[in-house]
Amino acid sequence: MIVNPQRGEPVTASDEAPGLRRDADDPGLAVVLEDMARQGSLTGAPAPAITASRLGAGESYTAWLLRPADQGAGAHVLRLPRRPAAQMPRPMAEEYAALQRVPADLGSSAVAMEPSADNPLASPYIVTTYVPGRPLSRGDWYPGLVPALAELIARFHRAVDEDAPPQGPLPTATHEAEALLSWWGESHPGTLADPRARPLLEPWRRALAACDEAFEGQRAHRLIHGDVVLPNLVLGPDGRLRLIDLEWSGPGDRAKDLALVGGAITGGPWYAPIDGEQVRALVEDYARLSATLGAMPEDAGRLARRREAWELLDRLDNLLYCLSRATEEEGRRYARWADELAAGLARVVSSCAP
Structure with missing residues (x-):
């Protein structure tokens, strides 16, 4: 077992994009996500009308906040990989299986997953509950x-x-x-x-x-x-x-x-x-x-x-x-x-x- 816990393998400029058809950090992605939700093609969207904004980025994922446009409850977080599947420290499906076992009152829990790039977003992604706060x-x-x-x-x-x-x-x-x-x-x-x-x-x-x-x-x-x-x-x-x-x-x-x-x-x-x-x-x-x-x-x-x-x-x-x-x-x-x-x-x- 390799410890290498929370930081993971360093990402170089050449590692971030190959194999991904969607740039996880593209500012224009907010409009794409909002359009997809309106068309009903964004798995895990909290509502057909949402506002999307970038929450932040880690070594492996960029997180996008999806809020119902009417400011109702039930915001979700879409996590989009920043590197190809072969370079991820852990398969997305394994993390999603763990998220399915976490009660929402303890933290992030599972909402939906697109395991492959064969979807309108052209990338795999995970959607979780949003944990408010800082x-x-x-x-x-x-x-x-x-x-x-x-x-x-x-x-x-x-x-x-x-x-x-x-x-x-x-x-x-x-x-x-x-x-x-x-x-x-x-x-x-x-x-x-x-x-x-x-x-x-x-x-x-x-x-x-x-x-x-x-x-x-x-x-x-x-x-x-x-x-x-x-x-x-x-x-x-x-x-x-x-x-x-x-x-x-x-x-x-x-x-x-x-x-x-x-x-x-x-x-x-x-x-x-x-x-x-x-x-x-x-x-x-x-x-x-x-x-x-x-x-x-x-x-x-x-x-x-x-x-x-x-x-x-x-x-x-x-x-x-x-x-x-x-x-x-x-x-x-x-x-x-x-x-x-x-x-x-x-x-x-x-x-x-x-």
């Missing part, structure tokens, strides 16, 4: 969000579990680390040789090896979100947190969904500065709420150790990702984020140095 940023974080986040993740895990038996055994932290390094070594070898990354690798490996025992005997949960970073947490007008973007969802470790939102290692727009006391509260609240909801019991101590491992895995992965993009047009921003991540990793793994 994505969290680093400045939004405060300790009072800890219980709300613990409850959201516990309810999400329980809702998609459907009393299914556990999946296969979890790989150890060491196994995940070597898979991650192997992928970057083959795909972007220069990142591992960068002076911001190279000195970290051995103490990072040792820190992860110390967490291996917490993975032993654990089995994967049927479905985790896989990318619970700040931009994927929406704070609604009702004050509740909800999840969006299930591109990286699938069977996995429940502890991973507790690790990606933040902790001691931060950098860029993805992570909140969450201190040790808040981390402990997040893990303990999650374990308690999961048990209350009837989920498979989880020892809080082992859960905390695995969360620690996933923080280390994710942050090095993201450091390497930022290094891989540091020469692009927006390279200064990625270089700055790489500096922040490297400094945080160095602080955390320094105790493992000989």
Whole structure:
């Protein structure tokens, strides 16, 4: 399993368009979507008369907001791929299957899917419910969000579990680390040789090896979100947190969904500065709420150790990702984020140095 969670393979200019007959970022697409809805040829349109506007873009998709023209309730989001299917990190159909299991009160849920380009839009696409509110940023974080986040993740895990038996055994932290390094070594070898990354690798490996025992005997949960970073947490007008973007969802470790939102290692727009006391509260609240909801019991101590491992895995992965993009047009921003991540990793793994 390659970790490479929320950022994915960098998209180059030559990757974005080939194989797609529709430019996902074309400003003129708003008129196309509105015309299609009026003609009844846009699958998942909330009404025949809509207004369409661009919500934003990630590595793999551009999101378009579809609102009923009469401003009635029931807006939807159309997600259009930015790259060919062969270059997507995960098949669209798998994400859609996950979205079908998510209750609308917890976040994005399935509305419709066009799995091929054989449709009037000339591209595959997914339509989901719209989650009103705004994505969290680093400045939004405060300790009072800890219980709300613990409850959201516990309810999400329980809702998609459907009393299914556990999946296969979890790989150890060491196994995940070597898979991650192997992928970057083959795909972007220069990142591992960068002076911001190279000195970290051995103490990072040792820190992860110390967490291996917490993975032993654990089995994967049927479905985790896989990318619970700040931009994927929406704070609604009702004050509740909800999840969006299930591109990286699938069977996995429940502890991973507790690790990606933040902790001691931060950098860029993805992570909140969450201190040790808040981390402990997040893990303990999650374990308690999961048990209350009837989920498979989880020892809080082992859960905390695995969360620690996933923080280390994710942050090095993201450091390497930022290094891989540091020469692009927006390279200064990625270089700055790489500096922040490297400094945080160095602080955390320094105790493992000989």
